[in-house]
Amino acid sequence: MEQTNFIWEHFGVNLWTVLAVISLPLMFVLVYALIAILAELKVSAWIQERVGPMRTGPYGILQPVAEVIKLIQKEDITPDQSSKLLYNLAPFIIFTGAYAAFAVIPFSESFVPAGIDVGLFYVFAIGSISAMGIVMGGWASSNKYSLMGAMRSVSQLISYEIPAAMAILSVVVLASSMNMQEISRAQSGYFWNWFIFGGPGDWTKIFVIPFTLGLTIIYFIASLAETNRVPFDIPEGESELVAGFHTEYSGMKFAMFFFAEYANMFVVSAILATIFLGGWNSPFGDFMQGPWWGAMWFILKAFFIVLIQIWIRWTLPRYRVDQLMYLGWKVLLPLSFICFLAISLFVMLN
C-alpha cells in the first residue's frame, strides 16, 4: 500500500498503526459532530434573535454533551410490528456509510487514511450506502410516514447524484486524476489556482471560469439534497411526515441518525473543499503552507461550507417533491452536462 500518511511513514504499517489511522477520523468526527451541533444551535439562535443555550457551561458550549447524555438515557423503543433486525441495523449502516467516506478524505498533504487512486469514485459509491440505511429504517419501522420518507429520500438521492457526479467528473477531467491527494496537489499555489476558478493555467482559463463556478454551485445544491438538508429536507418534512424515516426511532438510535447527518454534512463539504476550494492548500501561496497548517486550512474550508448549510437551513422554506424532481432533472442535470462538455472541450483544445 502506498505510504499516504505520516503515521505509517514513521511507525511502519502494522496492526496498531492501522488502528490508529482508522481511529483518527473517528475521533475527529466525534469532536466535529459536537461542534457542529453547537454551531447549529447557536447559529440558528443568532439568526432568530435568540441567545441559544446558555446554561450548560460558559455560553452553553457543553449543550451538545448534555444532549448526548440525555439521548443515552432515553428508553430504546422498538415497535412491535417492525422487522427487528433491519430496524436495529439501519442507524449503524447509515453511520457506516458516512464514516467510510472519511477513508479517502485528504486532511493534509501528509495525512489521508487510504490514498487509493480512485478516491472520488470511492466516495461516490460509498455515499449511496446511507440511502440504503434510510430505506431499511423507513421500511422496517412499519410506519407509513417512515416509509414515505424513505421513498422520498431514495428518489431524491438518485436524482441528485447525477448532477453531483457531473461536477466531480469535470474536476477529474481538469485534474486528470481521481486521487484526492493528486487533485489537491494540482491546486497548489495561490487561490486563483483552485478549480472553482478554473484551476492552474494561463489566461485562457478565463473561458472556463463561468463553468467551474457554476459546477461548484451545482455540486453544493446537489450535496444539500443528498444530505437531506433544507430546502431539500422533504424526507423528514415535519409538517407532512412527522419526522420522516426516523419517526419511530428513539434514544441512541435516533442519535445515530443525527450523528450520521452531521457526518454526511462534513463529507460533502470536505469533498467540495477538496475538489473546488483547493483542499489543504493555503489560499496565499507558501504563506502558512505545510502539513499542519494544511489540516487547519482544510478543516476551516470544510467547516465554512457546513456553516453555509446551517445558514441555509434556518433561512429557506422547503421544496415539494415534484418541484425537487423538476429542479434535479430539468435544471441541474442539463446545466451540469453543459458545464461538463464545455470543460472537456477546453481541456481537449489545450
Add this chain to the structure above:
Amino acid sequence: MTYPQITPYIDRMDYISAMNNEWPYVMALEKMLDIKVPEKVEYLRVIVAELNRIANHQIAVATFGLDAGAFTPFLFYFRDREYIIWILEKLSGARLLYNYFRVGGVSGDIYPEFKEEVLNVVKQVRKTNEEVMNLLIYNSIFVKRTANVGILTPEVAINFGCSGPVLRGSGIAHDLRRDEAYSVYDRFDFDIPVGKGEVGVVGDCWNRNMVRVHEMEQSCRIIEQALEQMPMEGDVKAMIPKRIKLPKGEVYMRAENPKGDLGFYIVSNGTDKPERLKARGPSFVNLSVIPEISKGYMFADLILILGSIDIVLGEVDR
C-alpha cells in the same frame, strides 16, 4: 349561567383572538339592553381588538411559514406577538383569555404609558412585516409552494359562506368593519386588502396569506388613528343594572373576527340567563371549504391549504 358568566367561555372559542370574540357577544347584549357605551371605551375596544387581530394574523402567517418549512419567520412573529400580549396583559390581567369586555364597558382602565407602548408595537409590527416579506413571502421557493395551490374561486367562497381573509383572498372586498360599520369604525380611514393575484392567481394560498400581511398594516393604521382620536380621560364603564336581565326577545350581532364573521344569536326569555345562545364561527365555516379546494393537489399541498385557511380548533370542535 348568567350573561356575564358566559364571557370567559366565549374567550375559549377562538383562543388566539379572544378580544375579538368577546366583542360581538357584548355588543349583542348592549344592543338588547340599549346601553350607550362611553366614547373612550369604544376607542379602547377598537385598539385592543385590532392589536389582537395583529397577534392573530402574526400566528397565522408564522404557522403558515412553518407548514412550508421556514422556521425563522415563525420566531420573528412570536417575538413581536409577545409585545402585544404584554400590553393586553397589563390591561386585562391575562395573557390569552382576557375576559376584558364587559357589558357597558371594559374591565380595566388604560395605564399611563399605554399610548407610547402601543405606538412602539405598531412600529415593530411594520418592521417585522417588512423583514418577513423579504425572507419568506417573496422567497421563490415559498412562492412555488403556495402560488396556484388551493384555488378558491369567488363563487365557491360565497356558496360555502366563507368570510374574513379566506373570502378576501378570493378577491371579494367584504369586511364588516366597513360594510356594517359597528362601534366607531366609520371614523377611521382604512383599506380592505383583497387578493390581487400579484403572484399566482386570485384565491390561491399565497394570496390568502398575503391578505393577512396587508391587514396587519391596515390594523396598524386604525390603531394610530384611534389613539389620536381617543379621549384619554373618563370612566371605562357605563351605568348598568347590577343584575343583567335581557328583555324577552332575540338578537343577532356580528363583527369582523380576524378569521371572518363571528355572529352571536341570543334568545332571551326575560331572566338573567339566556334561553339559547348560538355562535356562528368563522373557522368552522371556512374549514368546510377544504374538500372543495384541495382536489387534485398533492399531499404536501394539503398541509399548506389547511394552513392558509387559518383555523382554530377550539371553535371548530363544538
